[in-house]
Amino acid sequence: MNNYALGWSDAWDRHLEQHKTEKPEHLARIIARHKSVFPALTESGERLNLYIPGKFLRGFSATTLSPAVGDWCGLGERFIDESNEPSAFIETLLPRKTSIVRTAAGETSDEQILVANVDVLLIVSSVNRDLNINRLRRYLLLATQGGPHPIICLSKMDLLDDECLMALNEIEQAFPEVRRIYTSTISGAGIDELRSLLKEGSTAAFLGSSGVGKSTLINALMNTTVQKTGDIRAVDQRGRHTTSGSELFFVPDGSIIIDTAGLRQIGVVGDEEALNQLMPTISELGKSCRFADCTHEAEPGCAVQSALSAGLLEQSEFDAYTQLGRELAYAQRKGNQRLEAEERKKWKQRTVNNRVRTMERKL
Ligand SMILES: Nc1nc2c(ncn2[C@@H]2O[C@H](COP(=O)(O)OP(=O)(O)OP(=O)(O)O)[C@@H](O)[C@H]2O)c(=O)[nH]1
Ligand SMILES: [Mg+2]
Ligand SMILES: [Zn+2]
Structure with a gap:
């Protein structure tokens, strides 16, 4: 394994130059997240659990600053964690090339990063019951705002009926400039076309509602079962998603894919x-x-x-x-x-510091 196998490219070197950021000596890419632990792969192919150092924890609580699957990190001190696995602190988080950010569910309306550094965003919608032009608009807006190239993937084509056909036509007219791929993991339709999109060293992420078949597509592309899949009824009854968080996989042909958990709400962020x-x-x-x-x-x-x-x-x-x-x-x-709130906090701190300084001078 090397940097390039993890998705690094010469464009990344230029990207860092533009951001006046030095390339860290030891790089790793985040492949999953379990609460505050971020499993990652290093350029030598070693798997590490990454941790946010205490001094940064406050800053990282702001959600878009939080590390995400797809992020590149510079590694700090190494240690063995409580689960007895090789671990390291995240010393730096490299500036992102692209990011998919939505507003979090609930009333807080905080921005939440879903995945980072994605080149191609596959927006998956099944043609049977999920087809919804407004939802597609939301996903496309996230892509427009965040940078990755969007492609609409219409899944479960084996379940297509007349009613769906009308909705499909509507979608084709609404987004004529966005490429569409029609897939069925039952008949195998579209899988080769999907595979042809995956380029060596480039990262594609699958986004879409729960049950549309994202993980099934990923298993098909990987030629093996890497992700659990579930059926729609199970999702409906228990309201649970089969995929619990985002996870990054290395396809044997050298490309990289990220599976994400189905989204219930897609709060949009953008201008x-x-x-x-x-x-x-x-x-x-x-x-x-x-x-x-x-x-x-x-x-x-x-x-x-x-x-x-x-x-x-x-x-x-x-x-x-x-x-x-x-x-x-x-x-x-x-x-x-x-x-503004963050700015006010800073000012408060500065005022306190000044007061302390003034007192020191008086003493
Ligand atoms: N008929 C048909 N069913 C499919 C197809 N692809 C997936 N399914 C079925 O759809 C169900 C849901 O598939 P998943 O791959 O788990 O869906 P997901 O998008 O990963 O769902 P979450 O992980 O919950 O976000 C499973 O029962 C699959 O077998 C397809 O092309 N045709
Ligand atoms: Mg899934
Ligand atoms: Zn007007």
Whole structure:
């Protein structure tokens, strides 16, 4: 094993230069996560449990700063952990090339990193019951925002019926520029096409709802069972996912794949630009509105509203645009508040330090 087998490339050396970051002497890549322990592989192929050193723990509690599967780390001191396994401290976390970040479930709206340093994002949706254009929009938005190249993988093609066929057509029209792959692990359709996408040294991640067949596809690509799979009924009844966290695998042909646990909620993170890129029809129409800051709700001279009345734009598409826009604005406000809070904390600390200094001077 060497760096390149772990997914390193010359582009990474340039990436580090751009970020004025020195390449650590001892590198490892995170392949899984068990609570606060991060199993990783070193360039010599050694498996280590990585730990966050105490002095960094506070900083890492901010969720996007937390290490994630796919991350590259510089290694610090080595030791043997409580489970008697070779371990090391994470000394540095290399700047990410790409990241998939969503807002966490619940009310906190904290950003949460799902996977890091992914080149190709396979957004999996099964054609039988999962097909949902709005959900696909959300996944695509995460990819637009985070950097990896998105591909839509339509799984379980063996279960296709007339109703699904209509939904498939709708999806093809909605995202004409996004490549689609149609797979069935029963008939074997699409597996070779999927395999041809996996390039030596590049990392692909599978993302999608629980039960759509991500792990089954990964087992097919690996030609062996590396991941447990489950059936939909089991998932529904117990509300449990078969895959519990993300995990990184090395395909025999030299590429790397990451399996992720099915997502229930896909809280979006991003800016207006990402949304406009995802739904270009509406942003193009918006350029012809009379007011530059038109909200497309009830303003006079709104080109979007005219397109709606003329039947040139689907109401459902407009509703999705409005809903996503609202969520993005909310996430952005939350993000700003968090930054402000962190900034305030810093100031408080500085004031305390100054006071201590003043007192010292007086003594
Ligand atoms: N008919 C059909 N069933 C499939 C196909 N691929 C997977 N399945 C079945 O779908 C069920 C769920 O598959 P998994 O691979 O566990 O799904 P997953 O996306 O990994 O789910 P989580 O790990 O919970 O996120 C299993 O019972 C599979 O056998 C397919 O192409 N066709
Ligand atoms: Mg799975
Ligand atoms: Zn308008």
